[in-house]
Amino acid sequence: MWNQVEQSLHSSMGRAMESLARLLPGILAFIVALLLFLFIGWILAWIVRRILAAVGFDERMSRTAPTMADWSPRLAPSQLVGRVIFWCFFTAGVMVGVSAFEAGSTENVVSGWILGYVPHIVGAAVLLVIGTVLARYVSRSVLIAAVNLNLSYARLLSIGVRWMILVLTGAMVLDHLDLGSNIVELGFGILFGGIVLALALAVGLGSRDLVSRSLEREASRVAEEQQPERVHHF
Amino acid sequence: MAAIELTEETREQAERIGSADIVVGIAGPVAADELRARAEAVFGLLGPSFTSLHIVFAWPTPGGETPVTSLSADQPTALTFFPFSFPVQATGELWAGVSAQQRAVLGLAAQLNARACIVLGPDLAALHPHPLQLFAYAVLERQCGLVMPLYSIGKYDGLANNGILSPLSRALYGKRIRCPLAFDFAASGAMCVRLARLEPHQNNHGGDSLLWPVTVTATQSPQSTVGQVHLDVRHQVTSGSMDLSAVLAQVVGSLFQEMESCAAHWQRVRGSQPAPVWGAAPGHAPDGEPPDTRPMLESFLLGFRNLDEVWRLVLPPNTLLELRRLTKLAPEEFRMADELWASIVCDFALAWRLRTLSRTHVLGALTPLYLGWVASWIREASNLSHAEAEQRLEQLARAWEEKKPYLLSRWRWPDRFNP
The missing domain is CATH 3.90.550.10 (Spore Coat Polysaccharide Biosynthesis Protein SpsA; Chain A)
Structure with a gap:
């Protein structure tokens, strides 16, 4: 019996090693292709940044498209272009690497599936980045505007807006990745519907007096503001 | 032409x-x-x-x-x-x-x-x-x-x-x-x-x-x-x-x-x-009772409670400490020092230049601090005559001039010089 066990272990080890040996050239080809594209991308991004700096691209952009800086305050436009080029080459490197993996190994099921799925991953990553940046920008805008309007619940409002955008982004990303699309749609619908219903019930039943007092306060504030101001800022 | x-x-x-x-x-x-x-x-x-x-x-x-x-x-x-x-x-x-x-x-x-x-x-x-x-x-x-x-x-x-x-x-x-x-x-x-x-x-x-x-x-x-x-x-x-x-x-x-x-x-x-x-300086009409500073102080305190995540990106720690100290003062004791106010505006100018965050956000986050200064000024000026208020404004302007080396240092070396 022990002989049979030993034999089966040997044969399974042999099969595993054989499979690994078949995959190794493909993995190596994937790594080489990725590194090559990373290197080219890095060099090209560096060259483009230098050229853009030489032609004064940042100054021109700050004059002609000032709102761009609002979305990417920390990065100069030339750095942003450099990064976009680098990450484009990275994505291309992954795709070429997967093709090389397919060519270097006899297995083509995995690479075919990955190649087909790459556009979904790229799209989802773009959505995630846009959603996160948008959530941060909008929530900060809401926070500052609410504070300047003297709203005591400014932070709550800002956090609410941020999470609303993040949840929406998460749902869109999962939908784009084809992961549990029915559950995501259902969950998202229930969550948002629930929030709206809860707010409607809270305002309609529980907080009726609170809302009316708040509206009265706002109305009286408008009346106060219509009186001539005693402080002139300009 | x-x-x-x-x-x-x-x-x-x-x-x-x-x-x-x-x-x-x-x-x-x-x-x-x-x-x-x-x-x-x-x-x-x-x-x-x-x-x-x-x-x-x-x-x-x-x-x-x-x-x-x-x-x-x-x-x-x-x-x-x-x-x-x-x-x-x-x-x-x-x-x-x-x-x-x-x-x-x-x-x-x-x-x-x-x-x-x-x-x-x-x-x-x-x-x-x-x-x-x-x-x-x-x-x-x-x-x-x-x-x-x-x-x-x-x-x-x-x-x-x-x-x-x-x-x-x-x-x-x-x-x-x-x-x-x-x-x-x-x-x-x-x-x-x-x-x-x-x-x-x-x-x-x-x-x-x-x-x-x-x-x-x-x-x-x-x-x-x-x-x-x-x-x-x-x-x-x-x-x-x-x-x-x-x-x-x-x-x-x-x-x-x-x-x-x-x-x-x-x-x-x-x-x-x-x-x-x-020209001859015209006479000033009496200003009457000083305006109520409570709404301005409330705006300042609301800003401090809520905008810390923005102010932390713009202001150095010692300025934030000074602002925290101000929030603990009673309304009648509230006074923003000239040096503090000057350094706040200098830091906002630097944040605007360096794009530490969106320029729209930088400028929006300045309003509660400005209202804090306005409240401080009104409290102080209410006890001053027009001539004394003019002298006080001259003193404020000199404080700004004294802050210029700080602005210069941070403008030239924003990463190296950050107190």
Whole structure:
């Protein structure tokens, strides 16, 4: 019996090693292709940044498209272009690497599936980045505007807006990745519907007096503001 | 020639007029009939020294209206009314429209080779003989390149100017001018050409930045004299639908923009020089009871509670500690030190320049701090006479000048120097 066990272990080890040996050239080809594209991308991004700096691209952009800086305050436009080029080459490197993996190994099921799925991953990553940046920008805008309007619940409002955008982004990303699309749609619908219903019930039943007092306060504030101001800022 | 593009029609009209000694321009649309009546009355009271001069009264007409030039029949070379069409659309923002019209008037004066140009606000509050005489005297007799107004305002008026614009402009460019952004000012012919030729910067919203005549004079014509004249004029500034934070962002953002574009100049300026002043200081009406500072303090405290994530990106830790200390004070003890206020504005200017966060957010987050300073100022000024309040403003301006080395260090080495 022990002989049979030993034999089966040997044969399974042999099969595993054989499979690994078949995959190794493909993995190596994937790594080489990725590194090559990373290197080219890095060099090209560096060259483009230098050229853009030489032609004064940042100054021109700050004059002609000032709102761009609002979305990417920390990065100069030339750095942003450099990064976009680098990450484009990275994505291309992954795709070429997967093709090389397919060519270097006899297995083509995995690479075919990955190649087909790459556009979904790229799209989802773009959505995630846009959603996160948008959530941060909008929530900060809401926070500052609410504070300047003297709203005591400014932070709550800002956090609410941020999470609303993040949840929406998460749902869109999962939908784009084809992961549990029915559950995501259902969950998202229930969550948002629930929030709206809860707010409607809270305002309609529980907080009726609170809302009316708040509206009265706002109305009286408008009346106060219509009186001539005693402080002139300009 | 000029960055200001006057319409072809306006140019033809100007060519027909030829030249002028003084252009008096209104920076905004006005009722033509009222203006003519008032101008004729004012011109009659100007005195004999003006009768030999050719004066052009110019004002922009609403879009589409045909400009009409009329010459006074009995004195054809003395007074010309010139309603001119102006291609730039007003943006609806308080100061942007005024600056655009001021640029147009200066461009017209340059076109007419005027010896002096007097720009007046659209509310016509300064359209009186005395202000015109003072402006003309300072430019034509005393050879000033630029003449700015010294308004007779109360202790609680013009606070954004007194708290930010005036001391910052003085610390940067070394000119002790009380109103660097004014509705009324006068410029010599040479200065009109410079101001009109200047290409306006683009602000955050894609519009033209505001006109800062003192900055242009200090940077492009440092040898020119900048004077001031006392004006017994009070402008009723209405921000329309814009709230305080929006107007503050517009004005302060524009000043920061100028600061960035003129960095090479102001970094070389040390100290400040007094500007010659003409005219008698008018008496001040009593200010009455001080305004209630509680809403301002509440705004400041609300800002501190909620905007810490933004302020932490802009302000250094010791400033945040000082602000925390202020929040713990009783309202009657609340006082923001001059040095603290100056360093706060310097740090916001740096954050605006370095794009530490969105420029719109930087400017928006300044409002609660400004209201804190306003509350502090009102509490302090309520116990002071007008003369003492003026001295106190001088002290504030000196504190800003003393903060300039800090601003310079952080401007040049933002990463190396961060207390």
